[in-house]
Amino acid sequence: MKLLFLLNTLILSAALSSSTVIVTITAAPAIPSNEPSFSIPSSFTSAILNSTNTYRRQYNASSLSWNTTLEKFATSYLQSDTTCRFAHSGGPYGENLAIGYANATASVEAWGNEEEKYNFNDPGFSEETGHFTQLVWKTTTTVGCGRKLCGTRGWFVVCEYWPRGNVGGEYGEEVDRNIDERGGGGTRLSGPVVAAVAVVASLVQCCVVIVVFWWFGKAKL
Numbered sequence: 006m007k008l009l010f011l012l013n014t015l016i017l018s019a020a021l022s023s024s025t026v027i028v029t030i031t032a033a034p035a036i037p038s039n040e041p042s043f044s045i046p047s048s049f050t051s052a053i054l055n056s057t058n059t060y061r062r063q064y065n066a067s068s069l070s071w072n073t074t075l076e077k078f079a080t081s082y083l084q085s086d087t088t089c090r091f092a093h094s095g096g097p098y099g100e101n102l103a104i105g106y107a108n109a110t111a112s113v114e115a116w117g118n119e120e121e122k123y124n125f126n127d128p129g130f131s132e133e134t135g136h137f138t139q140l141v142w143k144t145t146t147t148v149g150c151g152r153k154l155c156g157t158r159g160w161f162v163v164c165e166y167w168p169r170g171n172v173g174g175e176y177g178e179e180v181d182r183n184i185d186e187r188g189g190g191g192t193r194l195s196g197p198v199v200a201a202v203a204v205v206a207s208l209v210q211c212c213v214v215i216v217v218f219w220w221f222g223k224a225k226l
């Protein structure tokens with residue numbers, strides 16, 4: 006028993022010291038460097054398209070297709086940005102940037118979730134919602150993105166959109182409200198329909214009453 010305990014202690018301390026050594030050697034930052042949706046090209050493309058088009062469906066915008074011209078533009082911009090400045094390229098396309106998210110889907114969701122701050126009653130650009138409005142911009146038809154690992158800051162994602170969104174004066178037509186948040190197809194329509202039926206019903210009732218009074222009045226004369 007005692008021997009066994011001693012043996013356990015030895016194994017445990019050996020394991021601890023070896024794991025300590027491993028940690029010291031790799032000094033691995035908590036970044037998902039092997040995350041497949043970043044590291045495998047086909048997984049990256051499908052994750053971006055799936056998440057982008059999930060949002061676009063919700064905001065009544067057609068699905069985007071992958072555009073390799075845009076992908077190449079984003080990728081070469083990332084290559085030229087040797088210090089990971091995390092700044093816009095100044096290129097001719099709509100452009101969304103994200104850094105440090107756990108996977109490609111989470112990067113797009115960070116843009117989509119800006120919707121919470123968007124004022125549909127006062128459509129326009131703001132720094133806080135510009136990624137969202139580009140993401141669901143109805144006239145945009147294609148997207149292409151690149152990514153690279155920026156050390157401890159994680160994966161830097163750059164997406165280019167064409168035709169570009171966030172065009173001044175067009176937000177009202179281009180950024181539709183969330184189809185689900187409008188109460189869902191059926192209930193959204195039934196509100197006005199119920200109101201219209203109620204108006205027609207009360208008009209009919211009113212007419213019937215008038216006709217009845219007129220009829221009785223005439224009959225009395």
Ligand SMILES: *[C@@H]1O[C@H](CO)[C@@H](O)[C@H](O)[C@H]1NC(C)=O
Pocket residue numbers: 052055056057059060110113114
């Ligand atoms: C597709 O995108 C949506 C929205 O980001 C996400 O909730 C869902 O998990 C994604 N599906 C796959 C298979 O990645």
Ligand SMILES: *[C@@H]1O[C@H](CO)[C@@H](O)[C@H](O)[C@H]1NC(C)=O
Pocket residue numbers: 065143181184
């Ligand atoms: C969706 O968009 C189309 C045109 O892009 C428009 O005609 C239609 O009214 C929109 N639907 C809703 C529910 O807003």
Ligand SMILES: *[C@@H]1O[C@H](CO)[C@@H](O)[C@H](O)[C@H]1NC(C)=O
Pocket residue numbers: 072073074075147167
């Ligand atoms: C991809 O983007 C380029 C750059 O704007 C554009 O010229 C081209 O027509 C796009 N490709 C498709 C298939 O839409």
Ligand SMILES: *[C@@H]1O[C@H](CO)[C@@H](O)[C@H](O)[C@H]1NC(C)=O
Pocket residue numbers: 107108110111
């Ligand atoms: C992506 O990352 C988010 C946030 O960490 C996580 O909730 C989600 O499960 C991840 N999705 C996939 C497909 O790994």
